[in-house]
Every structure is written in structure tokens, then in C-alpha cells.
Amino acid sequence: MNLFTKSLMAAAVTTGVVAGSMAASYAADNIKIAFIDPLSGPFASTGNQGLSHYKFAAQELVNSKGGVLGGANFEIVAFDNKISAKESLIQLKVAIDQGIRFIAQGNSSGVANAITDAVKKHNRRNPDQQVLFLNYSAVDPALTNAKCNFWHFRFDANADIKMDALTDVMATNKDIKKVYLIGQDYSFGKAVAAAAVKFLKAKRPDVEIVGNELHPIGKVKDFTPYARKIVSSGADAMITGNWGSDMVGLGKAVIEAGFENPIYTYYAASDGITKTFGEAGEGKLKLVMEGQLNPPVSDRAAAYTAKFEAQYPGYDIGQPRIANVIEMLAKAIDKAGTATDMVKVANALEGMEHDSIWGTKVTMRAKDHQAIQDVHIMAHTAKDVKFDFDSSGYGLKVESTVKMASADSATTCNMKRP
Amino acid sequence: MSLFIVNILDGLVTGLLLFMLCSGLTLIFSMMGVLNFAHASFYMLGAYFGYQISTYVGFWPGLILAPIIVGVIGAAIERYGLRRVHQYGHVPELIFTFGLALLIEEVVQFFWGKSQMAFEAPAALKFAAFSIAGNAFPAYKVFMIFIAIGVFLVLLYILTKTRIGMIIQAALSYPETVQNLGHNVPLIFMGVFGVGTAMAAIAGVIAGPVLGTFPGMAVLLGSIVFVTIVIGGLGSLWGALLASLLIGWLQTFAAAYNLRMADLLTAIGLTEPADLAQSLLSDLWTLTLPQVGPILPYLLMIIVLALRPQGLFGKRET
């Protein structure tokens, strides 16, 4: 016995203890939903916020109303994927091992692409253990187009739909003559830029696109040179799909460089971003998003939001669609009469029409599993916001609404059904 | 032309900021012979302390206090950490500073969380100093330029004109001799390390409101700082200054001008393929200068190291 064997033995013992405790399955009374998103690392706050909303929605919208299938409760089980594709696939395996059949994920289209691919392969290789992928936030259009599959359902409006709605609103604003497009250099940023070019050309051929560029994602220290270009181009509006620190950096640099016109964004809210912009963003920052918080659409929505904020102080409902995921899944399970036969549940979810708590109708389009719903253009403001973000006094207020945005848009999805 | 002038000024701000980090790092390198991987982490600590102090007593006391605190922390790390690892050799030392960088990032997240802090420039400087063709130049950036130049001049004066500066310079080159002359060389080393980290902290406090105060800020700047002093020549203050300004302008101008690879390729007589999406070279054709901007410093470093391993101004090889 030398060092090598001894250490291997020691490693074996440790591995045994740990892996054994991990693989132990839990009691199977509840219907479990695996929440696979970053709970540590730079995007942890987004992940934790989403997790809180999932837990709250499951309790508030399903469990407190008697559960599904005559008494089964929803249980959210959290898995930290550290926003890495590799780690997500490991956590997916762990979740499936624990007998979980519903996978919820949203942060990063890259991770969503990895999961949808892995779910497709898993379901083909293990027909007795199939799982559903509930994508609540990843908006890369490819997921419901070229890469679509039967097991994937998207509850957020994808990047194309959001751009369609955004350009609908921009088209009515005759002051906008020149538009600057800037985004992160990867699939989502490119999708935003392509959609903007396409829709602006169709709806406002007179608008000139004075800039269309991509910057390296997460690598730009100082956005000032970009801001200079935008100001010098004389643009009347800019559009960006940036998120995280790239959004903050770009937005602050542009405002500081003296840009006075609207900045249309996808993700410039919550997770500290609203607070960071504060007064500087007033009247400039616009957001395209589903789920109306301000003004509240109904007493029920207001009560739901207020109760969430009371239960999770400091957190916001940054992703209102999570409520739709939970309600629609509950409905589908009840309609299918099973929470184990994924083909039946998926068939029930396909084409479902649902009246959302946020005052919109949500249709899960059957041909590509893309949710169709009202999309709003919101303004970053401190006026008339009942529910602010980041406890900053600033929040999002709906300015205009596109009803059932892109309901009849085309898709290249060629879905193979089991 | 007006845009060019604005970019010159912006690049100057970036370059000088970089220099405040590089000057400390290069001094520390001359002293210990090891690159401090965690140097940018002290810059981050400076920004966070500056932010925290500014929430209690405002920006200006933070500008004074945060560097002092960080300098003391840096000196303590030198005394109790680096000095201990020094005996194992250079590679463990480098690994130690690498681990320290990871640890400081985790500690920052432990106390301040992962989101960006709402660190604001002082209200007194929140106006546009001047504007060139519609492009506002904030007064705060003018202030940054002055602080950086001030720090450089003070450093230069201390190093070249004062007695303590002479001893430091001597200790850098001949530590044993200086020790034998009765000076406390370990104390000098600790002091230089503390001052170097304090300078990084000053850079952090003044950069925090502009570049953002978040846990990734050290990583974002960390390797660039390295690259800069390697290009400038390890241990050379003037080299660090030149390389900092070079990199500052390089990055600013690379981001500012949308030169397209397609134009270049067409200029040398190639024709763009009709169906770009199907072409294997589509990425080459759509490449623009801002896309490659962030990797230019690394490219420059590899070229410099391959051709002149001691860097532009360095006197010795590493």
C-alpha cells in the first residue's frame, strides 16, 4: 500500500458518504419543480429573486387553493447552476435522479440551449423518465424556431416578439428619425439587432439606422467611447438588449455623455440596476417587457404583489411571468390527470389559453410552444409607481401596450411529436 | 475631428487610471520580484470602502480614508502573508497572490453582495465641464485627470528627490547592502507594498462612480494591468506610464471607430462572398474593430514578449 492507494481509499470513503447522501431520494408526495438557475456568483441576485417568486407563486396560486390532482402540492427544489452550461447539466441529472420531472430555468440563453438539448436527448434515451423544460426567461428566438422541441415551453416573449412590440410603439413616434443599435456580441445581442433592422425597415422605412454594432460581452470596462459615437451620430433613440453590468455601464456612459433621447432596453430594471440609474434614468430609460406591475391591473394583482413584497422584503417581482408558469402548469397537470406522463402534460399545455393575474391572456402557441401575451413598453420613473424596484422609489410604469404581440408571427419550428 | 479630440481626452482618463494601478504594481514588482496578481483587488477594495464611507460622511472623506485603510490591509498582507510565502519561491508567491485575488472577490461579495453599488460622483462635480460638438465632458473626469497627475508627480518627487526615496531605490537594487548599512529593509518593503496598494485604492475610489462598483471590477481590470506593466517593462515607472497611456488610447480608439474587416479585405482585392451566412469565413468578414478591441492589449503583449522579453523600457529580463 503506497500513497496512491491510500489516497484513493480515502477518496472512496468520502465519495461514498457524499454521493450516497445526495442520491437519496425524498418522499414523493409533492409534485416537484426543479429550479436550475444561478444562486451564487455574479447573477445570484436574479436567481434568488426568481426562486423567491417561484416559491411564493406555488404557495399562493396552487398550494393554498388545494393543490393539483386533488391535493398534491407544488414544491420548488432549488439547484445552483452557477450560470454554467456544464454545471446545469450536472444539476439536471441530479434533479432527474431525485425523481423531478419539471425543470424550470431562465437565466442565459446559452444555458437554456444546453438544457433543451439535454432534455431532448434524455427523453429519447429514457422514455420511462421523461421531463418537461419550462423556460421562463431565456429569449433567444432560436429556442422556439430552429432548435424547438416538444419538451420545451417558453413563457416569456422572445426577443423577436419584444422587438416587434417595441417597434410598433416607436413607429408611432414621428420624432424618431435616427436610431442607434448596440448590443452584446453573442446570439441574443445579434438576434435583437437583426429583429430591430427587420421591423424598423418594415414599419418605418424612413428611419435611418445610424449605428448597428456589437461589443464584447462582459469585457468592456468603459463604455465612454461607445457613448461618444452614439451622441455624435445624432441618434434620436437607441435600442439595446444589454443586461447586467453591461447595461449599467452603457446606460450611465450614454447619459453622462449628454444623450437626451429615449434609450429602449430589454433588461434595465431590478437587481440593483433600477437603483443605480435612479434619477439619471428618469424620462430616458424605457423597457419592453410582459407583466404589468404599475399601475396594478386589478386588486388581485396588487394584493399578490404587495403580499410578495411583504413576505420577501428587498426582492421584486422582476419576472412577473413566473406566476403564469405556475398557474398554467397546474392547469395542465389537472387537465392531463397525471404529473408523471409528460406527453399528456405537454399535450395539455400545448395551445392552452390562460387568463393571467397580470391582466393579459396568455396562449401557449401549439406550433412552437411560444407563449403569446400582451407586451408593454414601460418607463423608468418615480411618478405613480406603486411597486418600486430595489426599494429605490423608482420603478416601471406601463406607457403603452401591444395586445397579444406577434400572435401570428412565423416560426421555422418543425416540431417532432412523440 | 471633434470626436477625435474627445477620444484623446477619454483615452487619457483611461490611461492615467491604469497608470495609478500600474505604478504601484511595478514598484512592488521591482521590490519583491513577483507580480502581484491581487493588485486590482485592492483597487476594488478601494472602490467598496470609498462607497461605504461615502454613505456615512460623503465622497471626500472616503477619498482620503479608503486608501489609508486599504494601504494598512495591504501592508498587513505583505507582513503576514507574502513574507511567509516568499521563502518557498516565486511560483508559490504568484499562486498566493492569485489565491488572494479570488479570496478578496469572495470577501467583497460576502459583505456587499453581488449587485452593483449605487456609488455616485460627488454632487459638486456633477456637471459637464465643457462639451465638444454635443459630447459632454464631465467635470468629474477632469478631476480624475488632475488626481492621477498629482499622484504621479508626488510619487516621482518622493522617489527621486527625497532621502526616503533614495533608500527605497537603493533597497530595490541592492537589498543586502542597504540592510548592512543599517536600514530596516523588510519595513521598507512593507511600506512600499502598503503605498502601492493605497495608490490602487485611490484609483478605485475615483473610478468606482464612473466604471461601476461591482464584484467583477477587479477581474475586468486585473489582467489588463498586468499586460500593461509587462509591455512597459517590469519595474520601470516611465515604461508603466507610457504603456498605460498607449493601452488607454488603444482601447478607446478601437472602440470608437467602426473599422470593418470587410472594408480591409475588399481593399486588398478580395470580394465578399455573396451568401455570407453559408461561408466558413463569415466571421472574418463581419469582424469589426470594436469587437477585437479588448484583445488588442493581449496581442500586443504577446508580440512584445516574443520580440523583446524585457518589455519596452525594462532593463532586465524576468
Place this chain on the structure above:
Amino acid sequence: MSLQGQQSIGTKTPLIPIRKVLPWLIACGFLLLLPQVFPSGAGLTIMNQMAITIVFALAYNMLLGQAGMLSFGHAVYMGLGGFFCMHLLNQVEYNQLYLPLPLLPLFGGLFGLIFAFLIGSFSTRRAGTVFAMISLGVGELIAACSIIIVVFFGGEEGVSGDRTMGPQVFGFDFASQLEVYYLTAIWLVLAALGMYLFSRTPMGRIANAVRDNEERAEFLGYSQRNVRWISFCASGFFCGIAGALFAINFEILTEENLNLATSGSILLITFLGGVGFFVGPVIGAVVFTLLQTVLSLYTEIWQLYLGILFVLTVMFFPSGLTGLIAMHFRPWNLSKVGLLIRPYAKIAGPALVLLFSAIAIMEILFHARHSSIGSEEMNLFGMTINSHSPVPLIIAVGLLLISFFVVRKLAPGLLDAWQDANHQERET
């Protein structure tokens, strides 16, 4: 490896004596049995990941430990090998390329070797800081390229494929995790054996010599530059194998496989395990994978613990965890381990209290600072406590101080016992 250093140079003893074959056989048997103990899919996935990390860490240590070269961009060679293999898999799927899956790692290795050869041609000219800086620059360059060159790297979402599309081998189509495990395990043994044998060759020995004193090696007639280059290429080859195994296991490669964080963590893993021992990276990889997958289930601040562990290791045990174990060989050979049992037993209790009270303080502080405002209750070691009341914190700090003083009081006794156990003469 440094333990049995001298004997195999120049003597006519077989390259591997029989007593050295035994541990390998035991390791093989052990790998064979593991799936019986952990048959679950997740267990297999974690074991596969461990195996890949072991290959990668061993390959990294060929540079760091054996040739003394510190690389900050080594993920590149594993990643590039993996990306090429992924494209090969896609060729198998869409263009009917005939390539049995078990042979794929060989191609991964070749791709890794080619890139190591190219990049090594200029980066290995010098050792030390220059090499480290060039490796950092190359690493950053290629990681950045992975976003820019979408055709090859697939942009942010990476390149994915399907391993089951190739020809069946002995009736296996590699759809199940278990079949992949055995494939990975076989390649793990082959690669580890290959690297072990490399370290025994004259080439491996000269690499040690160059590490320890490059000038002297040069005077002996060996080109230090070529020695480094060859070591670098060999390391690149085995990194490529690790990359191919990654491609087979996860069926996806992304920018993450190339970036600085991956390069940094392999340095961390190798150093944690111990660079001076062949088996060091193995231990590092096993411990790190367990920490990463398991600790993160229990605590949000696992990276902080990892960072502390790493810095403490560099400061106090520069020979890593393996070094810590190896320290006990001398007492063992002197049959004096018995002398250590009592002081160890005495200090174990207080040391554990010290450890757990320190963890408790950090967890309580973290919870108090970052939990949502309403939730004040937290779960600590199975107890439910209120993180916002000062009582638990005071208790934890009290325990920390008490155990710290007890440990300090006991430490000299342990040191004395340690001296006794390591010296023969004192007894006589």
C-alpha cells in the same frame, strides 16, 4: 515521484517494478467497482467529471510540478481538443464519418498536441514570469476568439452534438451513463499510466532538471527550451484527451471551457492536491469536485471557503494535501505514528470546535446581511437559530476564542510529539 527519484536513473531495474504495479491494479479494480456503489445517474455524472478533472489536473501538473512552468491559460488545450472532438462527433452524425466513439479521445489528444506544438513554439522560449504572462495572453486571446469566431466555437451557446450516432462498439451505443463511465474510466487509466510513464522516461527526468536549474541542464547539453517545449506538447496531448472526454460526457462545449476561470481553477486544483507528487492532482481533483458539487448544495458561500482553504494551503502547506499525508510517512516508517495519536486526539476536539465556530460566525453574518428582511431564521448544522439576534453570534465567537486558546496551548505539545516521531535518535 520525488520519493523514489534516484533509483531508476541509469540502473538496470525494470521501468516499473512489480510493487509499483500493484497500486495501479487496485485503482483499476476500484474504478470497476465504483458504479456498483453509486449506480445513480447523478453519481455517475459526478464520477465522470472527477475522472476528466483528474486527467486535466495530471496533465497540468506535467508542466507545473514536473517542469516548473506556471500556465494561466491551460484550459485552452483541453477546450480546443474538446471543440474539435465535438465537430468530429457532428461529422459522424451528419456526414457518416466512420469513427467509433472509444477512439475519439485519441483525436482529442492529437488536436491538443498540435495546438501545444504551435503555441509552445514561441511561449516556451523562456520559463518563469514570461511564460506565465504569455500563457495568460494566449488564454485570453483564444477565449475572446470563441465569442468572435462563431463558425467554429458556436458563440455563447457553444457547440453540441450526440455521442450515440457513431457505429456501435461490441453492442454498446453509449446512450447510458454507465457505458460512458466505463469508457471514461478506461481512458483515465490509460492517460494516467501514460503520464506516469512519461515522468519516468529520461525526458521526464530532464524536465525535472530544467525545472530545478535550467543553466546546469543547459551545460549538460540539453536545450532547456526544447525540453520545455516537449513537456508542453505532452501536456497538451493529455489535456486534449481530457477535452474529448468532456465532449463525450457533456455533449456540449462552450466558451466556459476555454476561459480564464477554468484555467485558474485547474491551477487551484493541482496546487491544492500537491504539485510535488504524481498522485497530488488526483487528490486535488477529487476533493475539488466534491467541494464544488456537494458543498454548494449546503452553503451559498462555498467559494469563500474554497478561497480560504486555498490561501491557507499556499501559506502553510505549499506541498498541498498530499504533502500533508506524505508528512506522516517518516513516522510511519520509523513505526512512531503511535506517538502522534495522543496529541492528535487531544487537539482534534478543540480544532473541530474552532473550525465549526468559524463557519458558524461566517454563516450567521452572511445570513444576517443578505437574507431577505423578513426571514431571520436560519438553519445551522441542523439547528434553527435567529441570525439577527446577537446571542448565537456571541456564543459562536465565544466558542471560537476558547477553542483558539485551547488549540494554541496544545500546539507546542503536538510539535514536540512531531519532532519525536520524526527523529530516530531521540529514542535511543
